[in-house]
Amino acid sequence: MIEIDHITKTYGDINAVDAVSMVIETGTITVVVGTSGSGKTTLLRMINRLVEPTSGEVRINGEPTHAVAPYLLRRRIGYAIQGHGLFPHQTVARNIASVPRLLDWPTDKINARVDELLSLFGMDPAEFRDRYPQELSGGQQQRVGVARALASRPDLLLMDEPFGALDPIIRARAQDDLKEIQRKLGSTIVLVTHDMDEAIRLGDRVGVMDGGKLVQYAPPEDIVERPASGFVANMVGDAERPMRLLSLIPVGDLTEDGAAEGAMLPDTASLRDALSACLWTGRDAVPVERDGAQIGRVTLAAIRHRVGQHA
Amino acid sequence: MGLTVSPPGVLFAVLGAASLLLPFLTLRANRIVAGEGAAPWEVAGPTVTIAALTAIAAGLACGLLPSRPWLRFAGSLLSLAGLIFLLSRGAANLLGDAGDLARVSPAAGFWCLLSVVMLLMADAIGGLQPGPRLRLGLLTLVLGALALLLWSGALNDLSPMQEYRTRAAAFRTATWRHVALALGSLGVAAAIGFPLGILAFRKARVRAVTLPVLSFLQTIPSLAMFGIMIPILGWVGATVPGAQAVGIAGIGFAPAFVALLLYSLLPVVANTVAGLGSVPAASVEAARGMGMTGPQRFWTVELPLALPVILAGLRIVLVQNIGLAVIAGLIGGGGYGTFVFQGLNQTATDLILLGALPTVLMALVAAILMDIVVEVAQPTLNRKNT
Ligand SMILES: Nc1ncnc2c1ncn2[C@@H]1O[C@H](COP(=O)(O)OP(=O)(O)OP(=O)(O)O)[C@@H](O)[C@H]1O
Ligand SMILES: [Mg+2]
Numbered sequence: 261m262i263e264i265d266h267i268t269k270t271y272g273d274i275n276a277v278d279a280v281s282m283v284i285e286t287g288t289i290t291v292v293v294g295t296s297g298s299g300k301t302t303l304l305r306m307i308n309r310l311v312e313p314t315s316g317e318v319r320i321n322g323e324p325t326h327a328v329a330p331y332l333l334r335r336r337i338g339y340a341i342q343g344h345g346l347f348p349h350q351t352v353a354r355n356i357a358s359v360p361r362l363l364d365w366p367t368d369k370i371n372a373r374v375d376e377l378l379s380l381f382g383m384d385p386a387e388f389r390d391r392y393p394q395e396l397s398g399g400q401q402q403r404v405g406v407a408r409a410l411a412s413r414p415d416l417l418l419m420d421e422p423f424g425a426l427d428p429i430i431r432a433r434a435q436d437d438l439k440e441i442q443r444k445l446g447s448t449i450v451l452v453t454h455d456m457d458e459a460i461r462l463g464d465r466v467g468v469m470d471g472g473k474l475v476q477y478a479p480p481e482d483i484v485e486r487p488a489s490g491f492v493a494n495m496v497g498d499a500e501r502p503m504r505l506l507s508l509i510p511v512g513d514l515t516e517d518g519a520a521e522g523a524m525l526p527d528t529a530s531l532r533d534a535l536s537a538c539l540w541t542g543r544d545a546v547p548v549e550r551d552g553a554q555i556g557r558v559t560l561a562a563i564r565h566r567v568g569q570h571a
Numbered sequence: 572m573g574l575t576v577s578p579p580g581v582l583f584a585v586l587g588a589a590s591l592l593l594p595f596l597t598l599r600a601n602r603i604v605a606g607e608g609a610a611p612w613e614v615a616g617p618t619v620t621i622a623a624l625t626a627i628a629a630g631l632a633c634g635l636l637p638s639r640p641w642l643r644f645a646g647s648l649l650s651l652a653g654l655i656f657l658l659s660r661g662a663a664n665l666l667g668d669a670g671d672l673a674r675v676s677p678a679a680g681f682w683c684l685l686s687v688v689m690l691l692m693a694d695a696i697g698g699l700q701p702g703p704r705l706r707l708g709l710l711t712l713v714l715g716a717l718a719l720l721l722w723s724g725a726l727n728d729l730s731p732m733q734e735y736r737t738r739a740a741a742f743r744t745a746t747w748r749h750v751a752l753a754l755g756s757l758g759v760a761a762a763i764g765f766p767l768g769i770l771a772f773r774k775a776r777v778r779a780v781t782l783p784v785l786s787f788l789q790t791i792p793s794l795a796m797f798g799i800m801i802p803i804l805g806w807v808g809a810t811v812p813g814a815q816a817v818g819i820a821g822i823g824f825a826p827a828f829v830a831l832l833l834y835s836l837l838p839v840v841a842n843t844v845a846g847l848g849s850v851p852a853a854s855v856e857a858a859r860g861m862g863m864t865g866p867q868r869f870w871t872v873e874l875p876l877a878l879p880v881i882l883a884g885l886r887i888v889l890v891q892n893i894g895l896a897v898i899a900g901l902i903g904g905g906g907y908g909t910f911v912f913q914g915l916n917q918t919a920t921d922l923i924l925l926g927a928l929p930t931v932l933m934a935l936v937a938a939i940l941m942d943i944v945v946e947v948a949q950p951t952l953n954r955k956n957t
Binding site: 305308310330331332333334335336339341343344345346347348349358359362405408409 | 851853854856857858859860861862863864867872875876
């Protein structure tokens with residue numbers, strides 16, 4: 261558990277981060293979202309003490325971070341810096357191996373880990389291991405940056421706009437991969453982005469920042485359905501709000517008994533998928549299946565009812 | 572490409588042809604009187620002349636071919652061989668009919684042709700885009716050939732070689748002294764300059780003082796600098812106990828060494844600061860973020876990334892010092908400058924050449940070697956070439 265306790269960072273007259281408090285549960289993904297200059301990076305960097313807070317403190321599993329030497333603290337925390345920050349004079353493999361080497365892992369264990377990570381991010385180890393960062397595309401560089409942060413399997417991972425340079429398709433895949441890695445390893449991730457879609461898609465909880473303040477910190481459904489302020493509502497966007505909400509609710513939640521025509525959807529699909537299917541094929545209901553067997557249906561009326569509670 | 576001739580090749584051919592009209596060798600009654608020039612076709616017998624001139628012309632003609640760098644390189648070697656053949660045979664021939672005290676020296680025509688051929692060689696090598704290894708190989712080859720040529724005695728009839736023979740021992744001492752001055756001052760400048768540069772990079776206040784002071788030192792004309800050293804070190808030698816014993820005095824090695832050292836500091840410090848400044852901030856932040864300690868960050872990230880720029884600074888210093896060390900001859904510091912200034916006093920041009928030519932050669936070799944080192948220090952570059 262990470263407790264951020266009334267943390268403030270002042271640069272001259274401005275509070276880049278202004279008395280932010282949040283509790284991050286172990287094994288969850290927390291996404292901090294906000295406009296440019298809202299203090300996201302500063303907040304993130306105060307967790308591993310790359311920035312020293314002006315006041316307040318951070319505790320990891322009850323231990324205040326200022327009680328540990330910064331370099332020892334940072335070796336336990338993965339950090340994917342905004343804009344990758346790869347070492348241009350080192351190969352991809354050596355970049356990824358940075359932290360394991362600091363931790364004195366044996367060479368064969370390091371090599372195996374490098375290849376494992378490259379494969380995980382869809383980059384053929386044989387092809388990419390010995391390249392230099394300049395010989396990669398922007399998206400590949402960013403993936404190597406994330407791989408480097410993951411290399412020593414840290415319990416806590418801080419990521420600053422890790423998917424900014426990726427195209428929408430690769431980006432969606434990288435997000436799914438990250439979620440899967442996180443579920444598998446049970447790591448705690450704090451991720452910074454200015455993309456509300458990404459926040460809603462990835463976050464177990466989402467923190468919205470504005471002018472250094474944390475204006476709302478809640479599960480994504482709450483952010484969409486009950487924005488704490490006009491700013492949050494604006495970030496979510498009026499036009500996209502219904503779709504964002506539907507994308508968070510599984511079909512299983514609204515499944516009722518009854519028959520329906522046409523192709524079936526799994527009960528883990530989102531209501532957004534169900535709505536799309538209805539609209540695209542002109543149906544009023546879609547059959548829902550689990551393990552190949554139909555368990556009921558979800559109707560257009562039910563979806564409308566679920567969304568339309570906000571009049 | 573549609574080009575059928577190499578434009579620089581045309582230039583070299585025209586310049587080479589024009590140079591043939593200049594006197595190739597000078598014959599003088601003794602080592603200090605003015606002499607008489609002899610044109611390339613006058614210096615030797617018809618067979619030698621025809622063979623040599625054909626080789627020179629054919630080599631320059633090869634230089635006309637674009638996109639055949641190896642052939643152009645071979646052409647430059649052929650021209651060079653013809654040039655040296657004519658020089659060697661011409662000198663022997665001219666001396667044959669002259670008196671015992673007569674001297675033969677290369678004249679304007681030879682030097683122009685030599686420059687043209689060297690330019691062609693450099694242009695051809697540039698076209699080869701050689702990797703560090705090939706360049707090192709070519710350098711060794713050329714130096715080996717030069718050593719062989721000097722050792723064979725083919726040039727012994729030339730006046731600078733005669734000057735050499737009467738002072739072979741002094742030449743050897745001067746060589747070591749020159750190297751000691753240039754490399755030694757570089758070494759000490761690096762030992763002082765690196766830490767100072769690192770400090771100046773980290774602390775704006777140190778930078779604000781250091782760089783202007785060193786820039787000012789750099790603007791002092793070299794003769795004045797060597798002059799200033801004489802009273803200062805003379806005073807130190809006379810007053811500080813033990814200073815005289817380790818060789819510190821107003822004239823000699825010490826003031827020359829210190830003057831060179833002062834000139835060396837600015838490039839070392841400035842390039843260390845610039846090199847460290849060119850390290851991407853994101854890389855340093857990433858290193859910090861992954862838990863590297865200060866020294867780890869310095870040795871594994873900052874220094875390797877700054878190294879090419881720092882080495883470029885050392886290259887400047889080394890080449891500059893080899894040239895400047897000549898002035899040490901003026902204040903008894905030794906080195907090749909001794910011959911240059913003796914030669915100036917005696918109006919013996921060939922003695923001046925005995926000092927100047929090895930200086931130029933040493934500076935060239937140093938520049939090429941340092942270029943290779945700088946290139947090897949850039950990890951992504953050298954990979955493409957090996
Ligand atoms: N070292 C610094 N010195 C002075 N001001 C700073 C410093 N670092 C950040 N700031 C200021 O603090 C505020 C927050 O910066 P921060 O980098 O945390 O924003 P961000 O939310 O990460 O923005 P972005 O999305 O553009 O990365 C900005 O107004 C910025 O100018
Ligand atoms: Mg940021």
